Amino acid sequence: MIGGGVAGLTAAHELGERGFDVTVYEARELGGKARSIGFAGTGRDGRPDLPGEHGFRFFPGFYQNLPETMRRIPVAGNADGVWSNLLTVPEARFSRRDADDVLLALPEGLLSPASPESISETIGATLSTMTKMSSQELAYFTNRLMVFNTSCDARRFGQWEHTSWHDFVHGNQRSHEFRALISRSLTSIMVAAKENLASTRTIGAMGEQFLGNPLGLGNDGGLDRVLNNTTNAAWIDPWVAHLRSLGVRFETDARVDALSVRDKRISAARTSSGKTIDADYFIVALPVEQARKLWSSEILSLAPEYEAMNNLFVDWMNGMQIYFRSPLNISRGHAAYVDSPWSLTSISQNQLWTTKLPSFGDGTVADCLSVDISDWNTPGMLYGKPAKECTHEEIFREVWAQLTAHLNDREQLLRPADAHSWFLDPGITWQGSRNDNADPLLINTAGSWDSRPNARGPIENLFLAGDYVRTDIDLATMEGANESAKMAVNALLDVAGSSAPRATTLRLRRTPELEPMRALDAQRYAQGLPNILDVQP
Template structure:
């Protein structure tokens, strides 16, 4: 290709948009722009859907069945997500009145599994009376946590109070104080019991929000607690507290999405890796692809992960938009998936499981119970279940080889994960049987380099104080717009919701620059308990006066 690959010839001036990256952010931007009459081409280096896609396990299909479905890591769609479900409702699927949104199903429980200890099966909150006063909120949360988690009542009450401190904090305190305080420091996790640290400080962050308790900001994790624990009835939620898709991600969501976008006129260029943005005056004049061809367009939406996007910030780019240099301070780490396929059904949990004492911070979900199409319709027909596991800590030594995951071969990773799972699940009854294992599959983004692994798909990790390093969706470069979960969003986490929200903001900025009369994208914000708003007003005065939150008692 040469000249203007993928851009429709004859497109009206000022309407050509090149979307660089085909993950959730890129597909969302393409969707919103195409609906508003823009000529859109999506350039993607590897696969559409990005880290959200499902990944066929090569060579496993037999007798006309598709390959077994693998994935970068399991995903879930909390009920407080609003932006992404809105998009999903606009992706048509035959027989579904609400499009691919109808492929979301709620799970009824979560399991916190202990090594050599009693496991906790949590029925996800249902029917709890919605509290209306601070004291009622504190008592309800404390009682629920104490009952469901077996946490000592005094510590449950302490945690409930910490959540109340955050929920009643004004915006100025959230950004000025809690943004710069780690979650672990906020809950004083290092001073509490093992049970408290395991459930509140560690597992809640890893199973709910893919974060690390010693790094993540209290502003971000507190906002997630506000959604999960401060809203026990799910008031205003889009659906159940914890939802998953009813089939492999590509089947249930990504493939119908790409098909719909093609129907809207979006063009797709797969295998197109962007190496450079060329500048003229204060505008991007082109995007150079690997191989030497150049993409020309009126507007460019960079919808790449931060570790890829910041490679494009050349000296010419930074001369116009020096604030983008701060993205170098954003931290990425590893959180990747391993799938184990079984010949017999599993009976672990009817939802997600956190392995509280696992050195590698493992979480999992068994998928066949949740899918409308049984896993025996994939592969060789003998797979009855799949345990999809997220490995969240790649730096702590394991229990078998004494090495962190990043220094283990793929076979060693599987054996280590199996040992950590077994130590949690088989201490009372044998829930995992080696004889039932059919095969396993590690995220192909993990590649062995001879002495350690490399990772093509790291995850942005929220860190205290990182808000200042996050860019806005549009800055000084007139025709450049940013979409991705590292851009400033209300959810402020590496999530599909954040990617979708950021793309909506980027499109709205583009519409403003283009002078378009099209209706702006709707954006949704996280819910706050309205009964606490008077306390936030009081807290604004206290913060301005240098006083702590009224509920902020000494540890």
């Protein structure tokens, strides 16, 4: 196993349960982008370092594959293993600069929509509580989402895959409010995509889950879930311990930088230290920007489709943690800062964790605001520079300015005197004039599906796992990493002729009441006609 992030650990889990001899090689620390990262040097008097992270963990209810795995990671006292460490948050905050904020209570206990008309009404009602758009624009966006939700698969792949989200919603013809909330925020804040680049098929599918299913029907638990402790304590550490109990071995600080080919198979891997790794099967469970570095001319001659991976686009979405001496009162869930130039989102951690923050560091930290920076390319409001060109100190000051512009316009929710310290994802390193990023994120651009590989390719004993591999969720997420790893394991079992049961893979839910309209759309698409609901603005 090459890579010890969510994809690598998932594949090791599935193979270990089936009696395979598995060794995981990881260049840094197990858990990849999902791991907790200690704020080195902050621990005092026997307390551990303050907890940092690449970005806050978010487990929407429509995740199906990752929760299935989490239930099989045992934890003492938890009937459903690590899955029981997930908490459902009751609200989300949409914060506007110089405007009233919206605290949205996440829906529960409502009646199921039973017709296209009632589904459309439910979407419109949900949007009206989140936005200040006009009734005409609310109706227009509800229509756009219904167009996608009633589109057949052939149209999704043939038309919407090759249409940007911005073009799909006709963003250049809409109001500032519409562009801020629907064209930009839904892409940049929620999934770190760019509205003028992102595939409508990808963004539409997420909208189908977030907004097209606002009641969470068929979801695995609550609509919006988080872990009840640091990621390592609640999830990664129990996972690694369980894998060790299955016989899985781990080698960290082991960066694989080459694969050898013999007789049209991968014969060995080599680490940067010169170690040779012999194995019957190889699963490359690396991010796309690392995986494609392994494709030598020999490998590309056997798997020429892997050359297309160079077309896949990565961008930045990294986190910063700000520690406070006093508890925060921002939201009992996630907060989105709609007008922030850097597309910030956050969550305050202490209210959610069973191990409270005074147990870390010097004992004076009472809360932590974990902030995701989704846009590193737009100039900020303080220095007029994008985050990529700001020093780490400037990034902190800019993030603080953008947060306070949203939160302190009505009451002072953030006070400078309460700020204890801050921690930036160590994957961001200052290179003298701009930052480098060791952990970028795949961005699903329009048409990129054609450049993404399957878990099983033409090299018999080589398999791919990662959130860039073709999956049902089709998004750079922990769910995508998990789903792809299960697909890779199932392909390996097929090649090995194993009689072991295949790993369980689950698909996103689609509202069954809309199936007749999707069937109609399949006929219309085959005839070259638009979706029946697709009216132009």
